[in-house]
Amino acid sequence: MRRSFKEALASGEFLVTAEVVPQKGIDAGTLTPIIKDLNDVVDALSVPDNPRALMSMSACAISRLILENGGDAIMHVSCRDRNRIALQSDLLGAAFLGIRNILCINGDHVRFGDHIDAMPVYDLDSVQLLETVRSLTQGRDMAGQQLVGIPDFCVGTAANPEADPLPPQLLKFEKKVQFGIDFVQTHPVFNIDNLVPFVNQAREKGVKLIAGVRLLMAEEASSYKDGSYPGLFIPEDLLAEIEGIKVEKSVEIAAQLIKAMREKKLCDGVHISAPGYEPKIMDIIKAAGI
Amino acid sequence: MIVLEQKKFQEIEKMTTGYNRLLVLGCETCAAMSFAGGQRQVAELASAIRVARKTTGEQGEVLEEAIARQCEPEFVDLIKDEVSGCDAVLSLACGAGVQMLAERFQDKVVLPGCNTTFLGVTEELGVWSERCAGCGNCILDKTAGLCPIARCSKQLLNGPCGGSMNGKCEISKDVDCVWQLIIDRLTRLNRLEMLEEIFPVKDWSPAGHGGPRKMVREDLKS
Numbered sequence: 033m034r035r036s037f038k039e040a041l042a043s044g045e046f047l048v049t050a051e052v053v054p055q056k057g058i059d060a061g062t063l064t065p066i067i068k069d070l071n072d073v074v075d076a077l078s079v080p081d082n083p084r085a086l087m088s089m090s091a092c093a094i095s096r097l098i099l100e101n102g103g104d105a106i107m108h109v110s111c112r113d114r115n116r117i118a119l120q121s122d123l124l125g126a127a128f129l130g131i132r133n134i135l136c137i138n139g140d141h142v143r144f145g146d147h148i149d150a151m152p153v154y155d156l157d158s159v160q161l162l163e164t165v166r167s168l169t170q171g172r173d174m175a176g177q178q179l180v181g182i183p184d185f186c187v188g189t190a191a192n193p194e195a196d197p198l199p200p201q202l203l204k205f206e207k208k209v210q211f212g213i214d215f216v217q218t219h220p221v222f223n224i225d226n227l228v229p230f231v232n233q234a235r236e237k238g239v240k241l242i243a244g245v246r247l248l249m250a251e252e253a254s255s256y257k258d259g260s261y262p263g264l265f266i267p268e269d270l271l272a273e274i275e276g277i278k279v280e281k282s283v284e285i286a287a288q289l290i291k292a293m294r295e296k297k298l299c300d301g302v303h304i305s306a307p308g309y310e311p312k313i314m315d316i317i318k319a320a321g322i
Numbered sequence: 323m324i325v326l327e328q329k330k331f332q333e334i335e336k337m338t339t340g341y342n343r344l345l346v347l348g349c350e351t352c353a354a355m356s357f358a359g360g361q362r363q364v365a366e367l368a369s370a371i372r373v374a375r376k377t378t379g380e381q382g383e384v385l386e387e388a389i390a391r392q393c394e395p396e397f398v399d400l401i402k403d404e405v406s407g408c409d410a411v412l413s414l415a416c417g418a419g420v421q422m423l424a425e426r427f428q429d430k431v432v433l434p435g436c437n438t439t440f441l442g443v444t445e446e447l448g449v450w451s452e453r454c455a456g457c458g459n460c461i462l463d464k465t466a467g468l469c470p471i472a473r474c475s476k477q478l479l480n481g482p483c484g485g486s487m488n489g490k491c492e493i494s495k496d497v498d499c500v501w502q503l504i505i506d507r508l509t510r511l512n513r514l515e516m517l518e519e520i521f522p523v524k525d526w527s528p529a530g531h532g533g534p535r536k537m538v539r540e541d542l543k544s
Contacts, residue, residue: 159480206518207481
């Protein structure tokens with residue numbers, strides 16, 4: 033039996049996770065072969081929770097699909113769409129279905145999605161969600177009531193090393209690590225030296241840092257510029273560089289980033305995302321020589 | 323103040339059609355300050371309705387009135403004679419004023435001419451912005467006098483999200499990230515350490531999520 037993501041974290045080896053985005057609808061026919069292929073080469077597949085507020089099948093269902101296909105899943109849990117009751121309920125449900133890894137995030141605002149008239153919830157923020165998860169794993173819900181059957185989660189959160197200014201993000205990260213998290217998955221990183229303060233803080237607390245790497249597609253360049261991707265901050269010179277390039281070059285850029293981060297020991301692993309181009313993740317991994 | 327905006331004329335016209343004697347009733351406090359429902363806006367709107375009715379051939383009279391505050395019964399009761407003589411009242415007050423009219427004049431149709439938007443301030447003439455969400459448990463002492471409940475798009479209590487960039491919110495470059503403003507202000511006040519404290523989960527029951535809110539001051543009751 034393959035090792036779990038938690039075991040991979042403990043191994044000290046360089047980790048690779050990849051993102052699979054749930055589809056809009058219940059036909060997982062396209063996603064399943066991608067999951068099967070990627071399961072063979074990554075330590076876990078990370079499943080976003082209605083990313084960019086685009087309504088899709090639940091991250092829980094796709095996480096379960098990943099497990100059934102022999103992989104391990106990291107289920108994202110966003111505070112945007114559920115209040116504290118629903119969040120706790122879904123976390124218990126996920127644990128019941130065998131999902132062991134979760135990534136606690138605030139979630140992109142509904143303004144970016146396809147239901148822009150929806151009411152954003154944000155009853156909890158990501159820091160408070162981490163506190164809630166800790167409480168559940170200690171056997172109590174937020175109201176202090178005892179659970180019958182206690183979930184055991186490997187807990188992660190997000191951070192954005194590309195944000196400017198950086199100190200507020202570091203301050204928030206400092207709050208998050210207080211809840212005994214296991215790993216942090218960053219937003220896509222391009223200025224890799226920005227990882228330094230985060231990885232230092234993470235290592236001090238025994239938290240593994242998995243750096244985000246995103247395949248940048250030339251045809252999406254204008255959307256990157258106009259702020260359609262919240263939390264994705266790409267330097268001007270890189271934006272200019274990707275204009276008109278072919279996908280092979282995009283793969284190379286991503287692979288070079290991974291190599292550089294690995295060489296400089298700026299992270300404990302990478303999380304690769306290529307929304308809509310998932311088969312290219314395999315090429316990135318190959319080109320990076322992982 | 324409560325900031326209001328007048329509804330689009332087409333909506334008002336459709337809403338008021340069929341009420342022969344229509345009273346357009348202004349409110350001289352927040353609605354007037356919002357330039358949405360003061361005496362002047364009452365006169366302008368009443369004229370526009372009259373012109374529209376002339377065009378469509380609809381009969382009837384459009385009356386005008388404004389009172390100091392539609393949210394207080396003593397002011398509302400001052401116009402009971404005017405109200406009794408009309409078929410409907412088009413209120414240019416906030417939602418509280420509209421409902422106060424409906425409560426005081428049980429058998430009269432009361433229509434809203436404005437949308438109540440938010441609790442805010444006048445930044446400059448013609449520009450208002452939100453400052454308070456009326457959450458019932460003020461935390462401004464902990465956030466440098468700037469409210470993340472009202473001014474953070476995600477109502478975050480423990481610092482900015484990963485979408486904050488150059489002091490702007492992820493939803494728009496025209497919206498300030500309130501957490502950046504809080505950090506800047508605490509830095510100026512030399513109180514940045516206040517942000518190290520973890521904000522506990524918020525109790526939303528005083529914010530109206532515990533049901534409709536009511537406040538009783540026994541010392542003031544007659």
